[in-house]
Amino acid sequence: MTDHDVAIVGGGCVGLSVAKHLAERTDFDVAVIEKEHRLAEHQSGRNSGVLHPGFNYPPGSEKARFATEGTRRMKAYCDENGVPCEELGVVVVATDDREEARLDELAEQAEENGVEYELLDSRAELREREPHAEGQAALYAPEAASVDSQQYVYTLAREVQDAGVSLYLGHEVSRIYDRESGYRLATSNSVVDAEYLVNAAGLHADTLAHQVGVGEQYQVVPFRGEYYEVTPEKADLCQSMIYPTPDPELPFLGVHYTRRADGKVIVGPNAVLAFGREAYENTQFDLGDLRETLTYEGFWKLLASPTMVGVAWEELNKSYRKEKFVEASQRLVPEVREADLHQSYAGIRAQLVSEDGELVKDPLFIETDDAVHILNAVSPGLTSSLPFGDHIAERIAEKR
Numbered sequence: 001m002t003d004h005d006v007a008i009v010g011g012g013c014v015g016l017s018v019a020k021h022l023a024e025r026t027d028f029d030v031a032v033i034e035k036e037h038r039l040a041e042h043q044s045g046r047n048s049g050v051l052h053p054g055f056n057y058p059p060g061s062e063k064a065r066f067a068t069e070g071t072r073r074m075k076a077y078c079d080e081n082g083v084p085c086e087e088l089g090v091v092v093v094a095t096d097d098r099e100e101a102r103l104d105e106l107a108e109q110a111e112e113n114g115v116e117y118e119l120l121d122s123r124a125e126l127r128e129r130e131p132h133a134e135g136q137a138a139l140y141a142p143e144a145a146s147v148d149s150q151q152y153v154y155t156l157a158r159e160v161q162d163a164g165v166s167l168y169l170g171h172e173v174s175r176i177y178d179r180e181s182g183y184r185l186a187t188s189n190s191v192v193d194a195e196y197l198v199n200a201a202g203l204h205a206d207t208l209a210h211q212v213g214v215g216e217q218y219q220v221v222p223f224r225g226e227y228y229e230v231t232p233e234k235a236d237l238c239q240s241m242i243y244p245t246p247d248p249e250l251p252f253l254g255v256h257y258t259r260r261a262d263g264k265v266i267v268g269p270n271a272v273l274a275f276g277r278e279a280y281e282n283t284q285f286d287l288g289d290l291r292e293t294l295t296y297e298g299f300w301k302l303l304a305s306p307t308m309v310g311v312a313w314e315e316l317n318k319s320y321r322k323e324k325f326v327e328a329s330q331r332l333v334p335e336v337r338e339a340d341l342h343q344s345y346a347g348i349r350a351q352l353v354s355e356d357g358e359l360v361k362d363p364l365f366i367e368t369d370d371a372v373h374i375l376n377a378v379s380p381g382l383t384s385s386l387p388f389g390d391h392i393a394e395r396i397a398e399k400r
C-alpha cells in the first residue's frame with residue numbers, strides 16, 4: 001500500500017496539469033494514477049489539436065477566460081519545451097446571411113475577450129487567406145494554433161515526474177472508498193491511500209464520482225468524433241484551419257479542416273453516439289456502457305427534441321456513409337473529392353448530460369472538503385488545460 005497527500009486519478013492533460021501546478025505551488029506528495037500503460041490514449045491524444053483563442057465563448061465566462069489565457073500559456077509552454085505548435089490562424093466561414101450575422105457576434109465577443117480578429121467581408125478576401133474555401137464572408141483569428149497534443153501530454157508527464165510526482169501507469173482505479181480521513185483507492189495493481197482526491201478520469205469521471213455519492217444528477221454520454229485525412233497531394237486545399245460558423249446551441253458540431261503541427265490536413269470530427277466509452281471504431285460496442293446510456297433518463301430527454309433527432313441522424317449518416325461525410329466537407333471546400341479523403345483516427349468526447357436532458361456546455365467540477373471531481377473538462381479542454389489545472393491546484397492549496 002502507498003500513501004500520498006494527493007491522488008489524481010487520470011493522466012490526461014487535465015490531471016497532469018493539476019499535478020504540475022500542485023508541484024509548483026505546494027510541497028505535497030502527489031501521485032497521478034493512470035489506467036493505461038501509455039499516455040494520451042483517450043481525449044487528450046485524440047482530438048483536433050487546435051488552440052482556440054477564445055472568440056467563440058461568452059465574455060466573462062470561465063470558458064472564455066481559460067481559452068484566451070490557455071492559448072497564450074500553451075504557446076509559451078510549447079516553445080520552452082520543444083512541443084510542436086504552429087500558429088496558423090483560423091478562418092471561420094459563413095455560407096449564408098444568417099451565419100454572416102453570427103460572425104458579427106463572434107467579432108464582438110473577440111473584441112471583449114481581447115482576441116485578435118479580422119472580418120473578411122467577401123469571398124475574394126476569404127480566398128486570399130484560404131484559396132480553396134467557399135463562403136460569402138469569414139472571421140479570421142490569427143492566434144489560433146495547431147499543437148501536437150500527444151507530445152504535450154508526454155512533456156507534462158516528464159516535467160511532473162522530474163518535480164517529484166509519482167506516476168503510476170497501468171493502474172486502473174476500480175473502487176474509491178471514502179474514509180474518515182481521506183480516501184482509499186483500489187487499483188488493478190495496488191491500493192493507494194490519499195488525504196485528498198482529484199478525479200480527472202475523463203470519460204469515466206462520472207462513474208468514479210458516483211461511487212462516493214458525487215454528481216449523481218449527471219452522466220457522461222460518449223460521443224465519437226471521426227476524422228479523415230486529406231491525401232498529401234491534396235493537402236494544399238487547406239493552408240491553416242477552416243471552420244464552419246458555430247451553432248451556439250450545438251457547439252461541438254461542425255466538420256472542419258485542420259492543418260496539424262506535422263503538416264497533415266485532417267477533416268472532422270462528426271459527433272455520433274459511441275456504443276461504449278472507448279468504442280473508437282463504429283463496429284465496436286460495450287454492452288455495459290451501452291446499457292448505462294440507454295437506461296439514462298437524461299439521454300432520452302436530450303433526444304426528445306426534434307432538432308436533436310435530426311442532428312443524430314445526420315451525424316450517424318456521416319459515420320457509416322463516407323459520401324455523407326464528403327458532402328459535409330465540401331460545404332467548406334467544394335473541390336474536395338471522396339478519393340482525396342481517407343479514414344484516420346477517432347476520439348470520444350466525455351459529454352456530460354444532466355438528468356433533465358441538458359448538454360452541459362461549461363467546465364464543471366464539484367468540490368467537497370477533501371476532493372474535487374472534474375466532471376466536465378469540456379472542449380476546448382486541451383487549450384484550457386494549463387489555467388484550468390492551475391485553478392484547481394490553487395483551490396486545493398488554499399484548502400489544505
Ligand SMILES: Cc1cc2nc3c(=O)[nH]c(=O)nc-3n(C[C@H](O)[C@H](O)[C@H](O)COP(=O)(O)OP(=O)(O)OC[C@H]3O[C@@H](n4cnc5c(N)ncnc54)[C@H](O)[C@@H]3O)c2cc1C
Pocket residue numbers: 009010011012013014015033034035036040041042043044045046047048049050051052171172173174200201202203204205208225269346347348349350377378379380381382383384
Ligand atoms: C474529437 C475531439 C476533438 C477535440 N478537439 C479539441 C481541440 O481541438 N482543442 C481543444 O482545446 N480541445 C479539444 N477537445 C477536448 C479535449 O481533448 C479534452 O477537453 C481534454 O483532452 C480533456 O482532458 P482530460 O485529461 O480531462 O481527459 P482524458 O484525456 O480523457 O484523460 C483522462 C484519463 O483518465 C484515465 N482514466 C479513466 N478512468 C480511469 C480509472 N478508473 N483509473 C485510472 N485512470 C483512469 C484515462 O485513461 C485517461 O488517460 C477535443 C475532444 C475530442 C474528443
